[in-house]
Each structure stands twice: as structure tokens, then as C-alpha cells.
Amino acid sequence: MNDNLTLAQLAEQLGADLRMAPGTSPELVLTGLNTLQDAGPTELSFLASANYRRFLVDTRAAAVLVTEEMAEACPVSALVVPNPYHAFALATAVYDRTPTVPVGVHPAATVHPDAVVDPKASIAAGAVIEAHARIDAGAVVGPNSVVGEGSLIGAGTRLHANVTVYHGCAIGSDCILHSHAVIGADGFGFAPRGGQWTKIHQLGGVEIGDEVEVGACTCIDRGALGNTVIGRGVKIDNQVQIAHNVQIGDYSAIAACSAVAGSATIGKHCTIAGGAGVVGHVTVADKTHVTAMTLVTKSIDTAGSYSSGTPFSDSRSWRRSAVRFAQLDDMARRLRDLEKQLANATTGSGESD
Amino acid sequence: MNDNLTLAQLAEQLGADLRMAPGTSPELVLTGLNTLQDAGPTELSFLASANYRRFLVDTRAAAVLVTEEMAEACPVSALVVPNPYHAFALATAVYDRTPTVPVGVHPAATVHPDAVVDPKASIAAGAVIEAHARIDAGAVVGPNSVVGEGSLIGAGTRLHANVTVYHGCAIGSDCILHSHAVIGADGFGFAPRGGQWTKIHQLGGVEIGDEVEVGACTCIDRGALGNTVIGRGVKIDNQVQIAHNVQIGDYSAIAACSAVAGSATIGKHCTIAGGAGVVGHVTVADKTHVTAMTLVTKSIDTAGSYSSGTPFSDSRSWRRSAVRFAQLDDMARRLRDLEKQLANATTGSGESD
Amino acid sequence: MNDNLTLAQLAEQLGADLRMAPGTSPELVLTGLNTLQDAGPTELSFLASANYRRFLVDTRAAAVLVTEEMAEACPVSALVVPNPYHAFALATAVYDRTPTVPVGVHPAATVHPDAVVDPKASIAAGAVIEAHARIDAGAVVGPNSVVGEGSLIGAGTRLHANVTVYHGCAIGSDCILHSHAVIGADGFGFAPRGGQWTKIHQLGGVEIGDEVEVGACTCIDRGALGNTVIGRGVKIDNQVQIAHNVQIGDYSAIAACSAVAGSATIGKHCTIAGGAGVVGHVTVADKTHVTAMTLVTKSIDTAGSYSSGTPFSDSRSWRRSAVRFAQLDDMARRLRDLEKQLANATTGSGESD
Structure with a gap:
């Protein structure tokens, strides 16, 4: 600077x-x-x-x-x-006045002897680097951040304070991970039996491309089998949930509080607005835009903008509409009946002329 | 006590x-x-x-x-x-049995020599206080919490365990920040060019008034230019997202999992229920109430209660209504047609009488 | 393994x-x-x-x-x-290749002399165990995790890195708490007076049964009076918010980004899909299923599947429906009028025959 x-x-x-x-x-x-x-x-x-x-x-x-x-x-x-x-x-x-961190390992950091920290990397106070992790040149691991066993932090990538990367995850170069981001927690997988749940241990990892930004308190779960994959140049805002085995295409952007459920595939150059959801196992076409708080329940084959929900209004007006929402099927049937009656009546009236 | x-x-x-x-x-x-x-x-x-x-x-x-x-x-x-x-x-x-923290700096804390910690402040084990930060009398920085360069923690303010305050943020006195709150992470700002994203470095900070409570895992982003501002006596629940350059008026309360997008201005004495969203750049009048999971897509000029969404019901009934939702415009046009037809028929019938 | x-x-x-x-x-x-x-x-x-x-x-x-x-x-x-x-x-x-943690207390951990750590428990680097906390045999407290005063971590329970358990909470045996989970933060309780908020100190704790899994960045608040209670074998995904005095019945599962508001009671064997909300003080019957992004606003007495919201579609089609949503009450009244008119017309026409 x-x-x-x-x-x-x-x-x-x-x-x-x-x-x-x-x-x-x-x-x-x-x-x-x-x-x-x-x-x-x-x-x-x-x-x-x-x-x-x-x-x-x-x-x-x-x-x-x-x-x-x-x-x-x-x-x-x-x-x-x-x-x-x-x-x-x-x-x-x-x-930009974001403070730089001095190169080297702070005396109050804990680096496992089997970890590999590049001499040009910065490890801040309270950071913990587990065995066989590798921190490349120019990477910064912020205060109290944790890098799990065997994980890789690419060159020039910065983990701000209090970031957690589990074991077996690979993060590209020139990424930014904001505080309290969690990379590689277990995906939510359980097999039901007799009304109880047996854990499906999550054997995959997380792969994050270069130049990715991950917001504060955002979670990217490890894959169940195979990896969860975040493409190059993807930008993810705060409090986003990326479930196991999701794939996010290059240069897509996902705004705060959105969630992508397990094994969904988001294309390249997509933009997902805040609070949106994508259900599991669907595919979203490249260059798709999803508006705020929309729930995508099926695959999207064609680029475009997609929405769900209702407009907001004063609660009294809204309640009047909301009550009618539950009557919609009845209204539609009555409308159809009227059309038939009127068609008959008109025909009948025509005949009587 | x-x-x-x-x-x-x-x-x-x-x-x-x-x-x-x-x-x-x-x-x-x-x-x-x-x-x-x-x-x-x-x-x-x-x-x-x-x-x-x-x-x-x-x-x-x-x-x-x-x-x-x-x-x-x-x-x-x-x-x-x-x-x-x-x-x-x-x-x-x-x-209240919330444990007090002994005054002074725990030997397992890391305080930068250029930080200013009041002798009556408490810095817990694992906490990291960066250069030029200032921790005032009676303030408590909990275990493994991090206070960034040049940030200010006002008198009597408590950061519970694992809180992160980035650089250049000012938190008032007598505030409570719950665990994993993140103050001052970068706002989500990127300029698109050629299908890629260029980061807009976030040059502002965060200003939090006195007597503010911030919930666990809540994120308040730093401003892009100028500060994000949280007024006096504001209460924010868990997992709330406050984007860059948002302003929240004094004594407003925001329930869990809500989100306020960039540059929105929320008035004083507002109450926002859980899971609600406010889009960017809008203004919400003082004393506005927003009901749970409502998306506010326009400015609100008049105090009152505002809602969106549909009522819940058993999924079978709901699906019947939901299918009709997509037919609403068609239904409205057919209704209008019927009205016209009936008007004509009645007139015609009147003429034929 | x-x-x-x-x-x-x-x-x-x-x-x-x-x-x-x-x-x-x-x-x-x-x-x-x-x-x-x-x-x-x-x-x-x-x-x-x-x-x-x-x-x-x-x-x-x-x-x-x-x-x-x-x-x-x-x-x-x-x-x-x-x-x-x-x-x-x-x-x-x-x-499963999740690394094991060596038994014993890492030299870079901070354990209060009045805490009780079983010799077969593992306390990682940077972890902080407060006074009178008890960590049972086989339990693991991950790097930079914090266990508050008087809290109990049951045998075989694992806290991954950067987990926070406040004071006065009891976690059963064989649980898994993922990174940045927060157990026992204050519930969101304030008494209004004169346009300001007086804090209701949260005097209860959190009780979590055996074999519970808690996702990353999930928050389970302490009770206001009495405890928040999570039953045996409950599975909770990432970024879920469980408010004060909620009770979750045994073997229920709650997917990511859902929220249960204060004093709600969720039955046993329920499944709540992602992004759903349950308002405060309601009761949800055993074996209830709630679909994604549904808001449950009343008690559910009968097991079954429950939904709210509208289907998603391309934004242009959606806007046409959304505009009509606000006209629904008007449409319903006009439909009723048409029915009356047509009934009269038909009767009239019948009379004139």
C-alpha cells in the first residue's frame, strides 16, 4: 500500500x-x-x-x-x-488499510513439527497448524485460526482471525477467508434405522480454487465421498452454507445467508442473491441469477433470472391475500365452473333467442 | 451479583x-x-x-x-x-451467574506492545489484542477473542469467547458481543469485468453505539467507503447479517437469522422478526415492525407492520395452492373476461327483455 | 480405524x-x-x-x-x-480419516486449576477450560475451543476446533460439535420500557443428550429460566439457530439454516428441512416433517408434512403471479359477485322463460 x-x-x-x-x-x-x-x-x-x-x-x-x-x-x-x-x-x-502480518511464525502460534510452513508465510498468535498441513509462500494464517491435518493453504491466501479449516482440504492461492469461516466440517449425512440415525462418516474433502473469497461464518462442508468443489474466482458472502459434494462453477457469486444443499451443481458465472436456497441434487445452468430468498426446487436448464415468494405489504393487506392463498384451488375450480355455466347460459340464451 | x-x-x-x-x-x-x-x-x-x-x-x-x-x-x-x-x-x-473475569491480562493472552489495555480491563487466555487497539476500563475480552489493529472496545463492554473484531472498528461502552460474532469483515463488493470479479477493498469501518448487544455468529461488515453504523441500545440476535454501510437506528431490535443488505437504513425503534430480509439501499421508517421471514424489497415510509410469504399448511393442501399461484395471472384475466361477458350478457338479456 | x-x-x-x-x-x-x-x-x-x-x-x-x-x-x-x-x-x-487427538492436555492449552479433566480426555492447543468444568474420558476439546465455567463435556464427545461452550451447560456423551458451534449464549430477551430495552439476564443453561451432532456455526442459546433441552440422538446441521428454552425431542433432525424460536417444543423423530422457521411458543407433533424454507406459525398437532411459500419460476412469470397475489382478496370478492350475478341471471332467465 x-x-x-x-x-x-x-x-x-x-x-x-x-x-x-x-x-x-x-x-x-x-x-x-x-x-x-x-x-x-x-x-x-x-x-x-x-x-x-x-x-x-x-x-x-x-x-x-x-x-x-x-x-x-x-x-x-x-x-x-x-x-x-x-x-x-x-x-x-x-x-486498503487491512494490516499486514509480519512474515514468520508468531511465538504464540502452535505449529506441528510435521507441518510445512513456507518461510514467507505468516502465522499469527494463537494459530494452530496441524501435522502435514502445508502453508505456502505469502499465505497468512490469522490469530486463533486453525488449519487441520494435511490441509493446504495456497500462496498468497489469507485466513483472517478465527478461521477453521478441517483436515484434508485444499485451498487455492490468492484466496481470502473471513473470520469464522469453516471449511471441511462434516456434511449432514445419516442413515435412518429404527427411528434412529447412523452417522455416514464424511470421507471426502473440500477443494477451493484460486482467487476465491469466503465470507465470515460461511460453512463449506467436506464431501461424503469425493470432494466439495468451489471453482476459480468464486465469491461467497457471509453466513452461506455449502453442503457436501456441492460444486460451484468458476466466477459465480453467492450473497449472504444463502444455502446450497447436498450434491447440487451451480454453474459458472451464476449470481445468487441473499437468503436464497437451492435444494439438493439439482443442476443450475451457467449465468443463472436467483433473486433474494428464492427457493430453487428443481434443476434450471436455461440461463435467466428465477424467483419465488410473494411481495411484501402492510401486514393487514398481506393477511387478506394470505388467507386467500389457501383458497386458491377452490377459487380456480369455481372460476372454471362459472366459465362453463356462462358458456351454457350464453348458448342457452342464444338458443332461446 | x-x-x-x-x-x-x-x-x-x-x-x-x-x-x-x-x-x-x-x-x-x-x-x-x-x-x-x-x-x-x-x-x-x-x-x-x-x-x-x-x-x-x-x-x-x-x-x-x-x-x-x-x-x-x-x-x-x-x-x-x-x-x-x-x-x-x-x-x-x-x-445472573455469568462468570466474571479477573481484571488484568491472562498470561496466555497475546497483547501487542502498542495496544493500550486499561488496568481495569480483563483479557482472557488465548485472546489476541493487535497493535494500537484500545481496551477501556471494565471491558472484558473473552478467551480466544481477537481485537484487530486500532480498534476500540469501550468501557464495560464484554466480548465473550471467540469473538472477532477486525481492525479499525469502534465499539461503544456497556455492549455485549456473543461468541463468534464478527465485527468488521469485508463487505461483499466486487466490480464485474469480463465475467470475473475485481475486489472492491472495503475502506470503511464499523461504529457500534453504547449498550448494544450482538448475538452469536452475527456478522456486521465494515463499510466500503464510510462506516457501517449501529445506533445506541440496538439489540441484535444470533446469526444476523448486517452488510456494509448499513445504518441501524437507536433502540431497534433484530431477531435471529435476519439480514440487512448493503447501504440499507433501518430507523429507530424498529423490530425485525426472525429470518427477515431487507434488500440493499432502502430506508425503513422508525418504529416499523417486520414479521418473520418477510423480504422487504422497497423503502417503508410509514411505521406499521409489514409481511410477505404465504401461510403454512399440510404439504398436500399447500401444493394445491402453490400450483394455482403460477396460474394467478391467467385466473385474473379469465375473471375479468367473465365479468365482461356477464356484463354483456346481462345487458344483452336486458335488451332482449 | x-x-x-x-x-x-x-x-x-x-x-x-x-x-x-x-x-x-x-x-x-x-x-x-x-x-x-x-x-x-x-x-x-x-x-x-x-x-x-x-x-x-x-x-x-x-x-x-x-x-x-x-x-x-x-x-x-x-x-x-x-x-x-x-x-x-x-x-x-x-x-474415516478424521485425525485423532493425542490423549492429555497440550502444553499450549489453558486449563483452570479447578477444572476436572479426565486423564483419558484430549485437550488441544489453544483450548481454554474454565474453572469447575469437567471433561470426561475420551472427550476431545479441539484447538482454540473454549469450555465455560462449570460446564460438562460427556465421555467420548468431540468438540472440533473453535467451538464455544458457555458456563453452566451439560453436553452428553458421544456427541460431535462442529467448529464455531456456540452452546449457551444468551437467549434474546429484553423488556421494553420507554422505547428502550432492559436485558433479561438468561439464568438457565443448555442440556444436550447423548449422541447429538451439532453443525458448524450452529447456536443453541441458554434458557431464560430453566434450560434449553436437546434430546438424545438429535442431529442438527450447520447454521441452525435454537433459541432459549426450546425443547427438541429425541432423534429429530434439523437441516441447515433453520431456526426454532423461543420456548417452541419440537417432538421426537421430526425432520425439519433447510431454511425452515418455527415461531416461538408452539408445539410440533412427533414425526412431523417440515419442508425447506417453510415458516411454521402455529402448533402442529398431527404428524405429517407441512409447507409454505410459492413455487419458483422465471422471474418474469413469477412477477405476473406476485402482482396478482396482492389482488387475491379483490379477486375472491369479484368471483363471489360473479357467482351471485350468474345465479340471479340464471334464475331471472329461468323466470323469464
Whole structure:
């Protein structure tokens, strides 16, 4: 992190075409990023969507990331780029203050003698690395995180504080696992017999691709037989549940509080909104979008957007509709009866004419 | 905690008017609290709602917290107060056996030399306090909890075991954070480009007011730009997800498994029941109530109760209604057609008369 | 674990009738378990359901667990058992590679001098055992797990890494608690007064029966007065929320992301699918099944399957139905009007005949 960049330096770093407003200097040192409304005279802002164009005219930002089309409308200096939102994302890396962790093993960490920790990895206080685990160069295991026997943490991957990785899991490189994420807990498998449950020990593991982000308190269970597999570049929000033997295709994104049940296969480039559920053993096509709190109960063969549920309203209105929901089949039958009666009546009336 | 109070002492402490039943003594030492049905002869009970009045007559409690109106109906000694449920809440503090933690830093804790820990704070075994964090007087950091760089834990605030507070977060005084709560993990922000996701580093923090309670496994993400803000006296249950840049107004309460998406603003004195969702960027008016498992998809301008979903029933009946749900638009059009036909028929019939 | 069993040895262990295919040897050493489709020539498979019968004919497995009825159709050696799925569950125990933990207290654990740890228990690095806690023989407390004051961990029970058990909780024998499970956090109880909330200290504890499994990030809150009780043999998946004073009957199973609100009573042998909710203070009959994402808002007196929600569909179709949902009461009234009109019209028309 170098957060003392001048406007000119940042423009260069972002590959932006810098167009200075009259009387301003490209040598201005930027102090950070902000929205068009809140940015001050040493901050960079961005116009990511036409919806926010109305805020452009009054912005006090030092400069704004804009497209060529918007450059002229920019009242302050402009950093012209093809995709301002993407350029903004790149700029956030410059100002990220997430603390780095010193390389090496903290004296208050516990590393099993049979674990392999790269000298360029960081193991924080309270972390526990079990036998035969391997922590690659540049990886960070945060305070009180635990890496189980034989598991692999790829190069450059960061486990924040209090992450748990069970035994026999492989996490790719350049991943981020947020606090209290749990990788490799047992899938929920039991065979019923005589009203009781016999545990199906979960013999598989978890494989996570490179550049995956896993949110806080998100659980990815180990497979029953074979592995649970998370593709490359997948982004998973907080409190998501990924059950045993699920497969998530590359670059899919799953928002908070969603759940994917056992052996379901989610395609590539899917986006699943918050609180959604996918039942077990189904397949969801690439590029599918599922809206918030939708329950997907069958396979989806065609990309598109899918929903379930009802609209919200004031509870009194809602109750009136809800009561009728239980009468729907009766209503449909009565509607059909009316149609028949009316058809008969009309015919009869026609005849009587 | 002094849990050897006599009836008279507890009455005084609660500001109650003690009315002894014949042949009983105000010097009776109380052993605890219980419901009207289960309380024994050394326990205090309470009548919080007229619904439970039927249990009053048979109670074996030593005494009962009641309103003036109910005092006469009380067959045992009465502690007359304006608000028995509130008095009961105050009484629970007397009998709380949550262990205290000795003041000072446990030898098995890891405190960075640049952290500032008040001599009257308690840091338990396995806790990790990062550089420039500040732990104020009377604060408790439980076993294996982690406080990130530069974060502040206010006076009298307790982090139970295994809590994680990331860097750059400020938690007020007299808060309670339950185990596995996560404060300040990255918000879920990515800019799409060419089918992949570029991380938007989350540059803001989290600000939590005084007297806030945060449930187990609840996540409050840091802001993208600017802070996520939880107002004073807010109560949040377990497994709640608060996304980046959400604002929760003072004294609102959010029940378990609910989620508030990014940049939503919840007013003051709101109550959100379990499993509810609020989508991003909306505003919810003060004093709004949202019922369980409701999805709020638009801003709510007027206080009131709001709901979505359908009633539950046996699955067979439900399936009959559910099938018709998908036919609703067709049913509505056919209904309209029937109305037109009937109007025509009636008119026609009228003409033919 | 002895995972070098021969086919004959495993058959004996499972009580199976071994019927060798021509030219094969019962002395073959098995290397593991797999599905019919994926099993190789040294792996055992199983046919648990007629649905998978089509995969039997082409299996390359060394042998297959089958019923008597299916034995003849098995192209490889057969292990004939009455219940192949149950036998498969038993076989998974043989191949489970979950690491064992050495007996004794790891030097990096912190055990309070007033705690009682059986010499045959295992306390891992970073674990914290508070005063008066009792850890019985064969119990395992995983890395960075915390057992609170006076709590009991029964014989043979395993807490994986980063589990938290608060004070005053009792966990039976032969249980499994997955990482980041939280037992005994405060229930969500507050008395409102003047727009603010007064905490109701949670004075009860948690009692968990024998052979219970608790998933990752699952929370079971302590009781307000009296205990929250989980019956024998109950299986709870990840991210489940069990509120204060809930009672779960023996051998019930609750899938991921479900929630049971305060003082609800779930019967024995119930199965609750993922994402379901049960509101507070209701009773659910033994052997009830609740489907995924259903909200149970009233007591269920009769065993059966219960559902709520709407079917999912493409969002465009769904929106058409959803809009009509809000018009349902109006539609029902208009339908009734049409019925009346038509009845009148028909009668009128009859009269005019």
C-alpha cells in the first residue's frame, strides 16, 4: 500500500487519461476515495452509473473516474477510463488499510513439527497448524485460526482471525477467508434405522480454487465421498452454507445467508442473491441469477433470472391475500365452473333467442 | 451479583411495594426467579401479561411481581410495581451467574506492545489484542477473542469467547458481543469485468453505539467507503447479517437469522422478526415492525407492520395452492373476461327483455 | 480405524453375506468406498435405492452392498444385507480419516486449576477450560475451543476446533460439535420500557443428550429460566439457530439454516428441512416433517408434512403471479359477485322463460 499518490500517479496506475480542470495540479496528493456527494477536495470519486449523474455537477472531489461520454460534464478534473467502476475497484486497493502480518511464525502460534510452513508465510498468535498441513509462500494464517491435518493453504491466501479449516482440504492461492469461516466440517449425512440415525462418516474433502473469497461464518462442508468443489474466482458472502459434494462453477457469486444443499451443481458465472436456497441434487445452468430468498426446487436448464415468494405489504393487506392463498384451488375450480355455466347460459340464451 | 437477598431487600432494590401474605416473612432469603407455574416457595415470580393470570391462583412462589390491579388477586406476597416485566428483567441481573473475569491480562493472552489495555480491563487466555487497539476500563475480552489493529472496545463492554473484531472498528461502552460474532469483515463488493470479479477493498469501518448487544455468529461488515453504523441500545440476535454501510437506528431490535443488505437504513425503534430480509439501499421508517421471514424489497415510509410469504399448511393442501399461484395471472384475466361477458350478457338479456 | 480390511473381513464386520463373483478373491484388500458410477476395482459400493439400479450393471466396484432382491442383478461380488444404506453408513466409519487427538492436555492449552479433566480426555492447543468444568474420558476439546465455567463435556464427545461452550451447560456423551458451534449464549430477551430495552439476564443453561451432532456455526442459546433441552440422538446441521428454552425431542433432525424460536417444543423423530422457521411458543407433533424454507406459525398437532411459500419460476412469470397475489382478496370478492350475478341471471332467465 502506498496511499500518498498524486493525482498524476494514480491516473497512471489506473491507466486513466487525466484531464485537469483549470487551476488544478496533477501533483495534488490524494488522501482517499469517496462518493460524489461526500468526497472532499483531496479525494477521488467515480461515476459508475448514469443514476448518479445528478451528483456529478456539485461534487467537491479532486477528480472523478468517468467514461469518455461523461468527461465533458465533469466539473472537476477527470480520470477518463473505459469502466469507471472497475477502475474504482482497482483504486480501492491503494487505500486498503487491512494490516499486514509480519512474515514468520508468531511465538504464540502452535505449529506441528510435521507441518510445512513456507518461510514467507505468516502465522499469527494463537494459530494452530496441524501435522502435514502445508502453508505456502505469502499465505497468512490469522490469530486463533486453525488449519487441520494435511490441509493446504495456497500462496498468497489469507485466513483472517478465527478461521477453521478441517483436515484434508485444499485451498487455492490468492484466496481470502473471513473470520469464522469453516471449511471441511462434516456434511449432514445419516442413515435412518429404527427411528434412529447412523452417522455416514464424511470421507471426502473440500477443494477451493484460486482467487476465491469466503465470507465470515460461511460453512463449506467436506464431501461424503469425493470432494466439495468451489471453482476459480468464486465469491461467497457471509453466513452461506455449502453442503457436501456441492460444486460451484468458476466466477459465480453467492450473497449472504444463502444455502446450497447436498450434491447440487451451480454453474459458472451464476449470481445468487441473499437468503436464497437451492435444494439438493439439482443442476443450475451457467449465468443463472436467483433473486433474494428464492427457493430453487428443481434443476434450471436455461440461463435467466428465477424467483419465488410473494411481495411484501402492510401486514393487514398481506393477511387478506394470505388467507386467500389457501383458497386458491377452490377459487380456480369455481372460476372454471362459472366459465362453463356462462358458456351454457350464453348458448342457452342464444338458443332461446 | 448478590443472590442472597431477602424478599424485603429485593423489593427495595426493585422499588416495589411489598405486601406480605399472612404468616410470611419479608426476611425470607430468595433463591431465584421462576415462572408462576414452576416457582417454588423460595423463588420470586412475575405476572407480565393478563394471559398468564390463570396461573396466579395456584402459584407456589414466595412472592410475585404484579401491578396494582393484580395485587389483590395474588395468593402469595406481592411486589407491586408499575411494570412487572421490566421489574423482572431488573431482578434477573441479581441472579445472573455469568462468570466474571479477573481484571488484568491472562498470561496466555497475546497483547501487542502498542495496544493500550486499561488496568481495569480483563483479557482472557488465548485472546489476541493487535497493535494500537484500545481496551477501556471494565471491558472484558473473552478467551480466544481477537481485537484487530486500532480498534476500540469501550468501557464495560464484554466480548465473550471467540469473538472477532477486525481492525479499525469502534465499539461503544456497556455492549455485549456473543461468541463468534464478527465485527468488521469485508463487505461483499466486487466490480464485474469480463465475467470475473475485481475486489472492491472495503475502506470503511464499523461504529457500534453504547449498550448494544450482538448475538452469536452475527456478522456486521465494515463499510466500503464510510462506516457501517449501529445506533445506541440496538439489540441484535444470533446469526444476523448486517452488510456494509448499513445504518441501524437507536433502540431497534433484530431477531435471529435476519439480514440487512448493503447501504440499507433501518430507523429507530424498529423490530425485525426472525429470518427477515431487507434488500440493499432502502430506508425503513422508525418504529416499523417486520414479521418473520418477510423480504422487504422497497423503502417503508410509514411505521406499521409489514409481511410477505404465504401461510403454512399440510404439504398436500399447500401444493394445491402453490400450483394455482403460477396460474394467478391467467385466473385474473379469465375473471375479468367473465365479468365482461356477464356484463354483456346481462345487458344483452336486458335488451332482449 | 483399520482401513486395510479385506472384502471378507469387512463383510464379517458388517454382518453381510458375501457372495463372490467368479474369479474374484475374498482376500482382496479394499481401499475405500465409492458410488456405483465412480468406484474402482478395490472399492466397495452400495445400492441404497432402486433409483440407482441402472448404475449397478456397469459398476467397476470390487463389491456392492445390496439387498437379497438385488443380489442376483449384481455383476460383481455382493455383500448382501437387509439395509444397504445403513451398512454403508457403518462402513464409512472404517474409512474415516478424521485425525485423532493425542490423549492429555497440550502444553499450549489453558486449563483452570479447578477444572476436572479426565486423564483419558484430549485437550488441544489453544483450548481454554474454565474453572469447575469437567471433561470426561475420551472427550476431545479441539484447538482454540473454549469450555465455560462449570460446564460438562460427556465421555467420548468431540468438540472440533473453535467451538464455544458457555458456563453452566451439560453436553452428553458421544456427541460431535462442529467448529464455531456456540452452546449457551444468551437467549434474546429484553423488556421494553420507554422505547428502550432492559436485558433479561438468561439464568438457565443448555442440556444436550447423548449422541447429538451439532453443525458448524450452529447456536443453541441458554434458557431464560430453566434450560434449553436437546434430546438424545438429535442431529442438527450447520447454521441452525435454537433459541432459549426450546425443547427438541429425541432423534429429530434439523437441516441447515433453520431456526426454532423461543420456548417452541419440537417432538421426537421430526425432520425439519433447510431454511425452515418455527415461531416461538408452539408445539410440533412427533414425526412431523417440515419442508425447506417453510415458516411454521402455529402448533402442529398431527404428524405429517407441512409447507409454505410459492413455487419458483422465471422471474418474469413469477412477477405476473406476485402482482396478482396482492389482488387475491379483490379477486375472491369479484368471483363471489360473479357467482351471485350468474345465479340471479340464471334464475331471472329461468323466470323469464
